Amino acid sequence: MPDTNAIITALTTICGAKSVITDADETAPYLTDWRKHYTGTATAVVHPGSTDEVSRVLAYANEHGVPIVPQGGNTGLCGGATPDTSGDAIVLSLKRMDQVLSLDLKSNTMVVQAGCILETIQRSAEAEGLLFPLDFGSRGTCRIGGNLSTNAGGLGVVRYGNARALCLGLEVVVPDGRVMNLLSPLKKDNTGYDLKNLFIGSEGTLGIITAATLQLFPAHQAVVTAFAGLRDIDAAISLLNLCQSASGGRVTTFELMPKSIIDNVMEHYPDTVQPIADIPAFSAFIEISSTAPTDAMPGSDGTMPLNNLMEGILEASLEDELINDATIATSGNQRAALWAIRELTPESEIKAGVAYKSDISIPIEHMAEFYHRAAAAAEAIAPGVRVFGFGHLGDGNLHYNLCIPRQGHPDFMALFPEFDTMLSGLLKQYGGSISAEHGIGQKKRHLLRDAKDATALAVMEAIKKALDPNGIMNPGKIL
Numbered sequence: 001m002p003d004t005n006a007i008i009t010a011l012t013t014i015c016g017a018k019s020v021i022t023d024a025d026e027t028a029p030y031l032t033d034w035r036k037h038y039t040g041t042a043t044a045v046v047h048p049g050s051t052d053e054v055s056r057v058l059a060y061a062n063e064h065g066v067p068i069v070p071q072g073g074n075t076g077l078c079g080g081a082t083p084d085t086s087g088d089a090i091v092l093s094l095k096r097m098d099q100v101l102s103l104d105l106k107s108n109t110m111v112v113q114a115g116c117i118l119e120t121i122q123r124s125a126e127a128e129g130l131l132f133p134l135d136f137g138s139r140g141t142c143r144i145g146g147n148l149s150t151n152a153g154g155l156g157v158v159r160y161g162n163a164r165a166l167c168l169g170l171e172v173v174v175p176d177g178r179v180m181n182l183l184s185p186l187k188k189d190n191t192g193y194d195l196k197n198l199f200i201g202s203e204g205t206l207g208i209i210t211a212a213t214l215q216l217f218p219a220h221q222a223v224v225t226a227f228a229g230l231r232d233i234d235a236a237i238s239l240l241n242l243c244q245s246a247s248g249g250r251v252t253t254f255e256l257m258p259k260s261i262i263d264n265v266m267e268h269y270p271d272t273v274q275p276i277a278d279i280p281a282f283s284a285f286i287e288i289s290s291t292a293p294t295d296a297m298p299g300s301d302g303t304m305p306l307n308n309l310m311e312g313i314l315e316a317s318l319e320d321e322l323i324n325d326a327t328i329a330t331s332g333n334q335r336a337a338l339w340a341i342r343e344l345t346p347e348s349e350i351k352a353g354v355a356y357k358s359d360i361s362i363p364i365e366h367m368a369e370f371y372h373r374a375a376a377a378a379e380a381i382a383p384g385v386r387v388f389g390f391g392h393l394g395d396g397n398l399h400y401n402l403c404i405p406r407q408g409h410p411d412f413m414a415l416f417p418e419f420d421t422m423l424s425g426l427l428k429q430y431g432g433s434i435s436a437e438h439g440i441g442q443k444k445r446h447l448l449r450d451a452k453d454a455t456a457l458a459v460m461e462a463i464k465k466a467l468d469p470n471g472i473m474n475p476g477k478i479l
Helices: 004-015 024-030 051-064 118-126 144-149 195-199 233-247 259-268 305-319 332-343 345-352 364-381 412-430 445-451 454-467
Strands: 044-046 068-071 090-093 100-104 109-113 167-173 179-182 208-215 222-230 251-258 282-290 323-328 386-392 397-403
Touching: 004 044, 004 051, 024 044, 024 090, 051 068, 051 090, 051 167, 051 208, 068 144, 100 118, 109 118, 118 144, 144 208, 167 195, 179 195, 222 233, 222 305, 222 332, 233 251, 233 282, 233 305, 233 364, 251 259, 251 332, 259 282, 259 345, 259 386, 282 305, 282 332, 305 323, 332 345, 345 386, 345 397, 364 386, 364 397, 364 412, 412 445
Parallel strands: 044 090, 068 090
Antiparallel strands: 100 109, 109 208, 167 179, 167 208, 222 282, 222 323, 251 282, 251 386, 386 397
């Protein structure tokens, strides 16, 4: 591998001096992950301004054996965009490549560079009366290349699918610098292997996504938001299915919220409005939306069609004893107050203290049994542990987080390997996954070998070796 000066000279020749950062203070934000669990070092941080510059950087790195760590908004939760501590790597940031390249109103598609901020994509679609439904709290800082590299999910997966489902095409630079153009917006193209989906979710270990063709949808014309106190988790599943059937599959959000996390939000954000008088062990946060203009028009009695629909669903659920209380937002302020409970959940966890964080998926039919078995096992490991198991019930995704007991613990983080073993074992029993939407990165790499089918893992390793024989792409991640 060339010395540092030679590498910096090569990067400067390709991208320009202003696009190569070596100062310790300036590189520091790129070397630590969002949760500040991982910190590495790097020879330099480089900001290519075009696909051609990315191509030339990778060609140089591949020829000389220089590791490359791709990075978007650095909002990942598994250390997938953080270099190791060797100092050999180049962090390749896509922040300069942040443009919306085109928007086609005939096909409802958009082509964007990989460094485009998610919120910019959303706003560009909204300006044309359209919707790009990928959404989560980091929308203002995360970038679409990173979203695609982890196959990110979020709040709308129950209706629209995750990032993979919203992407029609990609432009990818492979490790030797060649550019693969798969940006076609075709929905039907059976010309061989599905290479696009190979790179989505690969976390920059096979190549670098530089552009994407995204699918847009009609904008929502009407939405109804509700909060319901549940009998139990099985009742939540029944309520979800009732909402789907009654609405014709228009459920946009269906979140499972345990009392523990709602109480935590109320404790740390006392101005938050409690949605119902008595919060039971589990509640549901629900939204149903419609793209039909007629659903935005009140009926002859002045009521809104979706509100009537939700009232009927909740009345039937009360009669069937699926829920014990509920509220429906009847104004923008009331809707915002309900959303605040969900949106403040991650921040309230931080205020509660040290927590073991997970991102798992479980077949919905096993959700209740898994939840309670995991809670009992966590209590056995750490008496008094607070179980903050919330998430996207509509797609079987839970953030099953375990917070330090109120009375404290002398070394709570030392218990994390036991929590890993416990959750992984239960997930294996129930056919679940150790990663639903955050990826593997560094955090879950040690769990993958036991969690993944042996043949599948061998195929993954063969693909990695074939595409990246010199092992320069994001070393130490996934495999």
